[in-house]
Amino acid sequence: MSAINPQASELNDIIEAENASVTTMLSAKGKGIFFPAKGILGQTAAAKGKRINATIGIALEDDGTPMRLPAIEKLVSLPPAAVFPYAPSFGDAELRRVWLANIRGKNPSLGDTQLSTPVVTNALTHALSIAGYLFLDPGDTLILPDLYWGNYNLIFKNGYDAKLATHTTFVDGAYHVDGLRQALKAGGIGKKVVLLNFPNNPTGYTATEAEMDALRDVLVAAASAGNDLVVLIDDAYFGLVYEDGVGRESMFAKLADSHERLLAVKIDGATKEDYVWGLRVGFLTYAVRGGTAALYSALEAKTAGAVRGNISNASQLSQSLVKAALQSDTYAVEKEAKFEILQRRYTRIKEILAAHPEYSEAFVPAPFNSGYFLCLQLEADPERVRQILLKDFDTGTIAASGLLRIAFSATPFGLLEDLFANIFAATKAAQAE
Amino acid sequence: MSAINPQASELNDIIEAENASVTTMLSAKGKGIFFPAKGILGQTAAAKGKRINATIGIALEDDGTPMRLPAIEKLVSLPPAAVFPYAPSFGDAELRRVWLANIRGKNPSLGDTQLSTPVVTNALTHALSIAGYLFLDPGDTLILPDLYWGNYNLIFKNGYDAKLATHTTFVDGAYHVDGLRQALKAGGIGKKVVLLNFPNNPTGYTATEAEMDALRDVLVAAASAGNDLVVLIDDAYFGLVYEDGVGRESMFAKLADSHERLLAVKIDGATKEDYVWGLRVGFLTYAVRGGTAALYSALEAKTAGAVRGNISNASQLSQSLVKAALQSDTYAVEKEAKFEILQRRYTRIKEILAAHPEYSEAFVPAPFNSGYFLCLQLEADPERVRQILLKDFDTGTIAASGLLRIAFSATPFGLLEDLFANIFAATKAAQAE
Numbered sequence: 001m002s003a004i005n006p007q008a009s010e011l012n013d014i015i016e017a018e019n020a021s022v023t024t025m026l027s028a029k030g031k032g033i034f035f036p037a038k039g040i041l042g043q044t045a046a047a048k049g050k051r052i053n054a055t056i057g058i059a060l061e062d063d064g065t066p067m068r069l070p071a072i073e074k075l076v077s078l079p080p081a082a083v084f085p086y087a088p089s090f091g092d093a094e095l096r097r098v099w100l101a102n103i104r105g106k107n108p109s110l111g112d113t114q115l116s117t118p119v120v121t122n123a124l125t126h127a128l129s130i131a132g133y134l135f136l137d138p139g140d141t142l143i144l145p146d147l148y149w150g151n152y153n154l155i156f157k158n159g160y161d162a163k164l165a166t167h168t169t170f171v172d173g174a175y176h177v178d179g180l181r182q183a184l185k186a187g188g189i190g191k192k193v194v195l196l197n198f199p200n201n202p203t204g205y206t207a208t209e210a211e212m213d214a215l216r217d218v219l220v221a222a223a224s225a226g227n228d229l230v231v232l233i234d235d236a237y238f239g240l241v242y243e244d245g246v247g248r249e250s251m252f253a254k255l256a257d258s259h260e261r262l263l264a265v266k267i268d269g270a271t272k273e274d275y276v277w278g279l280r281v282g283f284l285t286y287a288v289r290g291g292t293a294a295l296y297s298a299l300e301a302k303t304a305g306a307v308r309g310n311i312s313n314a315s316q317l318s319q320s321l322v323k324a325a326l327q328s329d330t331y332a333v334e335k336e337a338k339f340e341i342l343q344r345r346y347t348r349i350k351e352i353l354a355a356h357p358e359y360s361e362a363f364v365p366a367p368f369n370s371g372y373f374l375c376l377q378l379e380a381d382p383e384r385v386r387q388i389l390l391k392d393f394d395t396g397t398i399a400a401s402g403l404l405r406i407a408f409s410a411t412p413f414g415l416l417e418d419l420f421a422n423i424f425a426a427t428k429a430a431q432a433e
Numbered sequence: 434m435s436a437i438n439p440q441a442s443e444l445n446d447i448i449e450a451e452n453a454s455v456t457t458m459l460s461a462k463g464k465g466i467f468f469p470a471k472g473i474l475g476q477t478a479a480a481k482g483k484r485i486n487a488t489i490g491i492a493l494e495d496d497g498t499p500m501r502l503p504a505i506e507k508l509v510s511l512p513p514a515a516v517f518p519y520a521p522s523f524g525d526a527e528l529r530r531v532w533l534a535n536i537r538g539k540n541p542s543l544g545d546t547q548l549s550t551p552v553v554t555n556a557l558t559h560a561l562s563i564a565g566y567l568f569l570d571p572g573d574t575l576i577l578p579d580l581y582w583g584n585y586n587l588i589f590k591n592g593y594d595a596k597l598a599t600h601t602t603f604v605d606g607a608y609h610v611d612g613l614r615q616a617l618k619a620g621g622i623g624k625k626v627v628l629l630n631f632p633n634n635p636t637g638y639t640a641t642e643a644e645m646d647a648l649r650d651v652l653v654a655a656a657s658a659g660n661d662l663v664v665l666i667d668d669a670y671f672g673l674v675y676e677d678g679v680g681r682e683s684m685f686a687k688l689a690d691s692h693e694r695l696l697a698v699k700i701d702g703a704t705k706e707d708y709v710w711g712l713r714v715g716f717l718t719y720a721v722r723g724g725t726a727a728l729y730s731a732l733e734a735k736t737a738g739a740v741r742g743n744i745s746n747a748s749q750l751s752q753s754l755v756k757a758a759l760q761s762d763t764y765a766v767e768k769e770a771k772f773e774i775l776q777r778r779y780t781r782i783k784e785i786l787a788a789h790p791e792y793s794e795a796f797v798p799a800p801f802n803s804g805y806f807l808c809l810q811l812e813a814d815p816e817r818v819r820q821i822l823l824k825d826f827d828t829g830t831i832a833a834s835g836l837l838r839i840a841f842s843a844t845p846f847g848l849l850e851d852l853f854a855n856i857f858a859a860t861k862a863a864q865a866e
Contacts, residue, residue, distance in 0.1 A: 033591050039583055040831050040838075043819065047829020055829040056843035058710045059775065059805065064845060067708045071761035072754050075510045085712045122555050122713075125745035133592075150472055154742025158466050160567075200613050228834055275500045277491045277519045278749030280555075280713075291661035309587025314557035315748050316711030321505050338500055342492065372492065386476065396480020396488040398473050405473075410489035414496060419485050 003250045008034035011298040018295035019288060021261045024191050024228040024304075027160075030134035035089065035305040054394060058085055082320035089308040090300065091120025091283075092319040098326050099283055103266070106239065107253035115256065116296035118266075118283035119303040122314045124236045126307075127267040127282040133228045135193055135265075142232075143183045144195040145176070146167035147203050147366075147375070147401055149234075152195070164192075169200075173367055175207045178216040184222040192227050194219065196251050197234040199241065199371030202398075203404045206370040212247040216254040223259035231255055235268040237371040240339065242346040246369050256287035262431070263288045270322045275338060278317035285430040342372075346409045348416050349374065359420065361425035363404070372409035375401075376423065382429035390427050393422040441467035442829050444731040451728035452721060454694045457624050457661040459735075460593075463567035464675045468522065468738040491518055515753035521740040523733065524553025525752040531759050532716055536699070539672065540686035548689065549729035551699075551716035552736040555747045558584060559740075560700040560715040565593040567725075568626055575665075576616045577628040580604035580610070580636050580799075580808070580834055585628070590791045595626075602633075606800055608640045610647040617655040625660050627652065629684050630667035632674065632804030635831075635838045639803040640814045645680040647822075649687040656692035664688055666699040670804040673772065675779040679802050691719035696721045703755045705805070708771060712751035764768075775805075778841045782807065792853065795860035796837070805842035808834075809856065813863035821862050826855040 002300035004012070009358060013035050016023045023031075036042075040057075047055040054275045076083050090096065099118045104110050123128040136142065144152070145168035148304040156162040165186065167179030184192060194274065196215065198206040223229050240247055255264040269282030269363040286299050325331055353359060361379065368374040378385055382399035389395040395418075398405040404423065411419055437445070444467050449456045456464075469475075473490070480488040492500035499517040509516050523529065532551045533727040537543050554560040569575065571594035577585070579599035589595040598619065600612030617625060629648065631639040638650060656662050666685045674681055688697040702715030719732050721729040740746065759766055786792060794812065801807035811818055815832035828851075837856065844852055 029591065033587070035720045036583065036587070040833060043831050043833075044829070046823060049850065050823065051827040052855065053829040053846045053850045054839045054841065054852060056840055057805065059771070059842035060845065061704075061706060062774065062845040062847065066710075067774070069708055069758050071708060071758040071763055071767055072651070072707075075754060075757060076506045077510070084709060084711050098849075120748075122744040125741075126743065129743045134623040151741065153739060154466070154469070158462065158620075158738075159742050160612040208654040210786065272492075274505075275492060275502055276505060276517060277499075277745065278517050280744070280748045281745070305587060306585065309592050310562045311555040311713070311744065312584065313713070314555070315713045315751055318748055321508060321750075324508060325502050330504055331502070331564040334502045334504055338492070338502070341495065341500070372490065384477075390479060390483065394747050396477070397488040397662060398476050398488050400473060400476075403742070406487045407489055408487065408518065409492040409500075411485060411487045412493065412495040412596065414495065415485045419487060427724075 004032055005034055007036065007038060008032055010219050011301055014298040015296050018292050019260060019290065021228040022263055022288065022295065025230045025263055027135055027137045027377045030302060033302050033305040033309065035301040035308065037301070050394065060226060066076070077318065078320050078324070083317045085316060085317035087313045087319055089313045090304040091118070091314065092316065092323060095323040096120065098286070098323060102326065103285060107249040109249055109253045110256055113257040113287060114291055114296070116286040116300055118285040119300050119307065120314050120319060121284060121307060122311055123271050123280040123282040124234065124267060124269045124312070125155060127269065127284045128155050128232070128234065128277060129159055130284060130303060130306045130310070131232050131265055131267065132156050132162065136160040136162045139163065140193060141187070142195055143180065145179065145380070147200065149201040150400065169203065170367055175205070175211045176210060180215065181218045181337065184218065184227065189226045190228070190389055192222065193230045193232065195232040195234060198247060198251065199237040201236065201371065202373050202400060202403065203366050203375050204368035204371040204373040205366070206241050208245050208246055212251060212254055213253065216258060219255065220258050220263060223261040227261065229262045231262060232265050232267060235266060237272050238268055239273055240342060240372070241370040242343050243369040252287065257289050257321045260289045274322060274325060274335070276322065279321060280315060281318050281322045293396055302392055339360070342409060345416060348413060349408060350419050351355050352417055353400040356420070359424050363423045366403060373405055373407050375403040375405050378404055378427050380427045384430045385423070385426050388426040389422060393426055394431070395419060395422045397423070437465055439465055440469065440471060441465055444734055445846045447490040447727050447731040448793050451725050452693060452723065453723065454661040455728065457698055458568055458663045458696055460566070460568055460570045463735060466735050466738040466742065467743065468734040470734070473666060479506050509750065511753050511757070512667060514707050515600045516750045518749060519750035520553070520746045520752055523737040523745065524551070525749065525756060528606060528752050528756040529553065530600050531756060533718070535759065536718060540682040542682055543689055544687045546720060547724055547726070547729070549719040549733055549743060550716040550731055552740065553747050553752060554715040554717060554740060556704050556715040556743055557667065557702045558588060559701060559716045559744070560702065561588050561665070561667065562592055563717060563736060563739045563743070564665050564698055564700065565595065568592040569595045572596065573626060574598045574620070575626050575628055576613065578612065580633065581630065582634040583833065602636065604801055605734055607814060608638070608644045610644055613648065614651045617651065617660065621657045623661070625655065626663045628665045629686060631680060632670035632827040634669065634804065634834060635803035635806050635836065636799050636808050637804040637806040638799070639674050639679045641679055642679050645684060645687055648684065649691060652688065656694040659696065662695045663698060664695060665698045665700060668699060671701055671703050672706055673775060673805070674803040676802040685720065693722045707755060707758060707768070708751065709755065712754060713748060714751050714755045775842060778844065781846060782841060785850055785853050788851070792857050795857045799836060806838055806840050808836035808838050811837055811860050813860045817863045818856070818859050821859040822855060825862070826859055828852060830856070
């Protein structure tokens with residue numbers, strides 16, 4: 001690293017004074033980054049509202065509104081200022097406040113625990129990548145279960161030269177909490193980075209309430225033992241839980257006020273929660289026991305600096321659309337209607353599996369209770385079954401991690417029965433080869 | 434770096450076979466990255482059009498259209514498939530073709546030189562960042578003029594631990610081509626990375642036709658001497674040229690077919706060319722003499738892999754809107770109208786400066802002929818003048834790099850005369866302090 005910029009040193013000094021463990025958690029890049037509040041951006045902010053404002057890095061019409069092509073303007077029913085100008089690197093200020101209020105609303109056990117204000121990213125992948133920037137040095141280890149989203153490889157291994165240390169995800173049909181406990185013991189006391197993802201991609205599993213408590217206890221014990229823990233909480237599929245007794249709140253709520261040596265990093269977004277994959281709106285939110293406004297402000301500035309040095313900012317249009325939805329009178333009703341479509345498919349799958357005990361000769365589902373997916377453990381090679389399904393059954397599935405992944409999120413209700421019948425038949429065919 | 438993935442090795446072997454110099458240009462991260470065509474994404478592609486398709490990682494309604502909230506759908510006049518699903522990591526296929534055709538249209542001297550198909554990024558900053566990922570190892574040097582966009586510091590120094598080696602931008606009112614020649618000699622023969630930015634931020638300067646030819650000659654001479662050159666061409670403000678004799682085409686056109694050891698990397702986007710700062714649509718396009726479809730395809734796969742491991746993909750909605758504009762019958766007319774607004778302001782500034790010879794007691798403009806900005810060399814401290822302008826003249830400007838930057842892009846025509854009168858008065862006031 002080259003010399004640390006004085007603006008980064010200011011942030012580092014604040015973090016060190018507020019919680020020295022967080023200093024330990026930051027990567028070299030995380031220590032080096034800052035939001036350039038004193039440069040062009042700060043000078044632009046200072047000029048806001050002046051009669052003559054020649055600071056702005058966009059073009060304005062002679063009437064002072066954003067310059068824009070009618071061919072684009074006519075396609076979007078929002079004011080030009082909500083579409084065409086740059087969003088702040090931190091994200092749209094109002095959207096950040098609304099999203100924070102919604103995090104609290106969806107996780108009532110947070111109570112009045114102090115949190116950072118969410119920083120906007122170009123959706124979940126980008127939030128994960130920025131977390132890697134801030135917390136993972138080359139050679140650092142990321143601890144996670146062995147059934148994980150494949151893109152973590154590109155994000156963390158290729159992007160930040162991190163190592164992934166995986167533990168068995170399930171033992172006896174339950175989440176393997178002890179796998180995490182053992183993984184945290186490796187390498188002695190020090191900085192540790194953990195990733196939790198519920199509902200999980202690819203399995204569609206969310207920890208039960210009891211498992212979430214046990215995970216929290218394991219993490220708090222590790223922090224109490226002197227480890228400085230960064231816990232990345234990938235909440236991409238948050239809210240899509242279909243069974244009682246399964247965690248309805250995020251692990252973030254369990255961990256936000258759990259220990260001074262445990263920084264909870266909530267990675268979430270509108271992508272799956274609000275059915276807007278193509279808009280790219282995600283968030284990074286921090287919490288640590290005793291976290292102060294000064295600490296969070298410094299972490300937000302580093303996060304926004306990392307965003308600025310990577311993509312400048314996320315789409316203002318997309319942020320305006322998500323904000324409009326969240327503030328709409330019909331939002332809750334609309335969202336519930338979509339949830340019910342997915343839950344109805346989930347329930348139907350449970351019925352199909354119960355009605356066909358013979359399917360267990362061909363496959364058993366890995367634990368699932370939430371999200372978009374379930375995974376089947378096949379009595380044949382999943383890749384071979386996938387190919388037979390494509391060729392002979394007009395049916396597409398994903399073979400990965402030794403499992404067959406089924407996206408019921410994308411499968412209409414009326415096709416579910418045929419889907420499982422086809423998988424059964426294709427697996428039988430593969431077994432007979 | 435951990436072990437190279439076999440899919441990355443395949444791409445590396447292609448690149449090595451097609452042009453071994455390009456192998457030398459890639460960073461360790463660039464050598465390690467690949468687009469995971471054989472995983473979930475490849476399997477999803479294979480399932481396209483099947484009667485039952487349980488591969489897709491989004492949610493579909495029971496009628497097979499993308500799930501979506503009416504509160505968002507009602508605000509955008511595009512089909513749901515153009516708004517809600519993920520875009521490919523490479524970018525929308527049709528937009529990529531249209532943008533490539535437009536690059537050729539705007540740079541006719543490219544003729545039929547073979548180019549890569551543009552890969553979509555989350556606008557220009559992100560394209561620069563991805564170029565850093567692919568071509569800059571920690572400690573590598575990036576050669577550029579000393580008047581440059583400040584965010585290059587966060588992108589390249591903070592993001593990739595690169596060093597910036599700057600040379601004087603102007604000598605005697607002309608671009609200092611020899612500064613580049615000298616910079617290329619430092620450190621002996623080897624891999625060199627250069628950045629060119631016309632129209633330049635902050636100065637609003639574009640090299641003249643003759644200077645562009647001289648720049649090309651210097652770069653080709655360095656390649657002929659055995660250097661492996663990556664030339665990043667930041668074309669953010671492309672097309673906004675207001676004077677005759679100034680380069681109307683990109684340096685990319687001069688360099689695309691110039692030498693086997695010179696990889697030209699065009700970084701451009703809709704942001705400023707099409708007045709959509711808040712949409713975030715940029716592109717990365719490659720050219721090298723003798724470049725083959727196989728070479729470009731491998732570079733595109735690495736680029737899309739870097740995009741996928743950082744942000745997954747850019748906004749589909751934004752890409753659809755830009756595509757709609759580019760394909761609109763009124764696009765050319767609308768764009769010309771905006772250009773004329775900016776050119777009219779530029780011409781007015783020239784008139785104001787000519788009408789006020791006394792202004793030269795307070796400031797002289799740095800060379801400018803294009804883009805959004807001009808910079809003034811003041812006979813007083815720019816930061817002090819900026820503060821006086823804010824406090825006493827209701828006028829906002831930017832003080833940076835020892836200059837005062839004026840965004841006439843954001844200053845209505847009717848305020849230009851007052852703007853320069855205010856700067857003159859404020860500079861006089863600063864001189865009198």
